[in-house]
Amino acid sequence: MNAMTMHWADLWPVYPEAFVLAAACVILMVDLALPRSYRRLTELLAILALVGASWLTAQQEYTPHLSLLHGFFVLDPMAHVLKLFAYALVALAFFYSREYLERLNLMRGEYYMLGLTALLGIMVIISAGSLLTVYIGVELLALSQYAMVAFNRESGVAAESAMKYFVLGAVASGILLYGISIIYGVTGTFALEPLTHIVTQSTAQNVGLLFGLAFIVVGIAFKFGAVPFHMWIPDVYHGAPTCVTLFISSAPKLAAFALAMRVLAEGLGGANVAWQQMLIVLSIGSMGIGNIVAIAQTNLKRMLAYSAISHVGFILLGILAATPEGYSAAMFYTLTYTLMAIGSFGVILLLADRGFEADSIDDYKGLNDKSPWFALMMLFFMFSTAGVPPFVGFFAKLYVIQAVLHVNMAWLAVVAVLFSVIGAFYYLRIIKVMYFDKSADGRTIHANLGFRIMLSVNAIALLLLGIYNGRLLDVCIRAIHPG
């Protein structure tokens, strides 16, 4: 495509991105003009923007592979599905956040603006066609998230977390960029498509390529929060306002998955033997450290942070199989995990009250006496996250383990299931606290009806997806392997 003859109409694949960018700017401006009491309008606009973006994405033709802007931007079925999911998750995050923000006097337009720019970063990563696009997306997402973590100006803990996140994130970005530049030096290209051919054809052990690959894997591992690059996760999850934690724990995981897919599976797919080894170490480390350290936590947000690390280990398990089956299993895992994570943090928001964060595990004592319904919903979230059937979390684990067994790594599958048993312990502890213990405080739940309904739908979806998930699996398989 020649830049001179390019028309707006040819740019249809980037319409959703352009729309989200414009919407973020407009919302920032509108919010400036709105009096405090009209802030709900900002939320409404943000959700409308997401609906609009969904519509634009849904309108796009379902193409096997479309490359645009000199190969910097690609549109394929995987991008299609991941973007639609990202809109839904961000909308859900906005929906869950409102009451909490109002209670903390944090109901400001910036939250929505930052959320939308973070979404834009996610979309750019998802559709990245070159290493530079990847980097731009990563930075856009990361910068938005740093600001979101520090969003509560009065909280020292949040500021500390944001600072830690920022410093570590900057180092990781630097490493990623370094890796990208080495790859460029070795292959002479940023674009993923030519890179694929070059890497596949370089039969000899290309030291420069492996060197660059190692740095890139580190960068990806940091974004995922895989052990040993996980240090920021617990502090950020714990320190950030819960609604921000909820945001960070959901849609950005899709971006991390897309990042690994675009760079490792597509761009450096030919070097899979090399990165497979690295991912095995990262995966076992994440499942091990994540699951074992989570047992020692007394704070629910921190526990869920370590749980997130362990789930990353499982997602990497699917990716490291380096087969279409493994990629689609990892995608299925990522999609369903984000639903569980967002719901679990949603329960924390449900119980939170003015001056009461509801983030200590003890705060859940006797929840079954206070609200049998929401204790049941939390039970759904916990058993699903633990991977106990009939909830969908089990099937996510089943598919990745199946993929790993298929490439004859039975020992790795056994390691994975053993760690999932260790992991089950701390989820059971939450259920124990809710059902077996007596409540210490007389607090009641006063979330609004919409919130309650949405959270219940979220939880029941995990059960229904567990009972029937054939369609979602097919969507993931077709997203990875069109045709």
Added chain:
Amino acid sequence: MIAPAYLLSWLTWLPVAGGAVVLAVSDKRVSLGRWLALLVSLATFALACLLWRDFDRTTAAMQFVERVQWIATLHSDYYLGVDGISMPLILLTAFMTPLVIIAGWTVIEKRPTQYFAAFLILEGLMIGVFSALDALLFYVLWEAMLIPMFLIIGVWGGARRVYATLKFFLFTFLGSVLMLVALIYLYLQTHTYDLASFYSVRLTLQEQIFIFLAFLAAFAVKVPMWPVHTWLPDAHVEAPTGGSVILAAIMLKMGGYGFLRFSLPITPDASRELDWLIIGLSLIAVTYIGFVALVQQDMKKLIAYSSIAHMGFVTLGAFIAWDIYAATGNLSGAAMGLDGAMVQMVSHGLISGALFLCVGVLYDRVHSREVSAYGGVINTMPIFGAFMVLFALANAGLPGTSGFVGEFLVILSSFKANFWYAFIAGTIMILGAAYTLWLVKRVIFGAVANDNVAKLTDLNGREFLVLGVLAVGVLVLGLWPAPLLDVMRETLRHLVGELMTSKLPV
């Protein structure tokens, strides 16, 4: 009455749906909740009776088959069906659940509707496990079963309930996930989760041994076999009466069922290679655990250990076939061991359930499970005493009760294999009699031991009904086991054929 179409789906989902409805009933309207629960469980039992009536005894093929595509990509189906192994166990499940609900009628004070709902959901899932013919469906139901049981022990259990229920969950979960790896491995060989295709897949001996051990991890924990039995005494002691009954009567049978449905037909060569292991562990369970039971001071613990010893007979009977064949060259003796294992499962379900209910009756009055807290109960509770003595004798294997039939068949078949197997297994007749009769002597007979016993009131109508029904079951099965044996005959004959067919690659 004509049985409805999709009978197995009805049996599985009616209790689950009923449980969900009961869950929605608030605790303020307890009596609505429990009548509803009873009604649902009785309806399920009625359906199970239709299953028994319409079951074709002349074939080993799967019956009442339902098959709908479930996860197309995996070639996994919602595939239900029963044969002579699963049908009696389904009937047992549907028989025990109403009794448990009646037994918990007024006894449960904390969140009663949730209690009844948990049992109904558990019932549905258990029936589903017994009727699933798709390995993935089986696994999903098998694991899902843990959730209600985890809550039953944890919410309504005794003082150390949290420890007990976590141990129960994690032990069984650990065993199960290894089975999952084996099932996935089999799936990758056949590209379907259909059990029937697992039966026909050819595997090298090494593969078979790995798969066999993975299955063993899951089923040995569930049975439970020595040395992975340690969760059971804890779980039994801490569980509420109903939980102990279901645990002993049905959930332990899942392990035995798993051996018959998975290990034996899928990995017959590995089973033959490793049958010494299972036989050895079974004999240890029978003798060593028998001695352990002898020294227990807690009634529930004693019955729990007795359960482990009796379940040792099930595993012994299931794995004795090759030795019988080697010794006699005759297949009919091999079937007798399996017959014994099956009868023992059903009979143990009735007897252990009844014994736990007896302990529950005492516990509800005195709030102690210690043997030493009782003595001379017969003086104040003569009717109860009679029941307890009957069940104790059945547990000890008195001829005329169901306990005798299973043990006798297994001992007889192990005689055909090896005299010493039979000799060691026969010690259960002595040990079993020793610990159960000694229990009865200390609790039931003698002079009234203390004021608590003196104040005891005899069974009320509800308790009489529950124990009476079980007593009838124990006696009928003991005096006339033929209908049960009839139901199983063709299936077990077919299973013996499968055992003798090598699955090694040609």
